[in-house]
Amino acid sequence: MFLCSLMRRLFPTAQPDKQGGADGRILQVDPQTAIQWQARGEAVIVDVREPHEHAAGHIPGAILNPLSQFDPSRVPAEPGKHLVFHCQGGRRCGPAAERMMAAGHTGTINRLRGGFSAWADAGGPVER
Secondary structure, eight states: OHHHHHHHHHSOOOEEOTTOHHHHTEEEEOHHHHHHHHHTTOEEEEEOSOHHHHHHOBOTTOEEOOGGGOOGGGSOOOTTSEEEEEOSSSSTHHHHHHHHHHTTOOSOEEEETTHHHHHHHTTOOOBO
């Protein structure tokens, strides 16, 4: 267990979701990797928090699609880009990812490990 944690810290990349969702197509991604993807224009970021949370601070360019009203059809398909779901702390994006897969999404969904809080703590850009 310790060795796995150490390897994830030394080599931050997208990791399989602990729940193994959707046949390994739902992954956990660390904030640093997601920040790099966003900076290079390689990510579509979906915020599944509620509107008041999004208004208090959000990732620039993130698409608001709250879990309470989650609509898979509002998630744009952008081939060649990483699809990243995030919430506040990393829990709500799991059910959103599962709903997306149940609606027929065939690609990979990256869940932001630690959510928006981890993004901000890692120095990711935030709009308020």
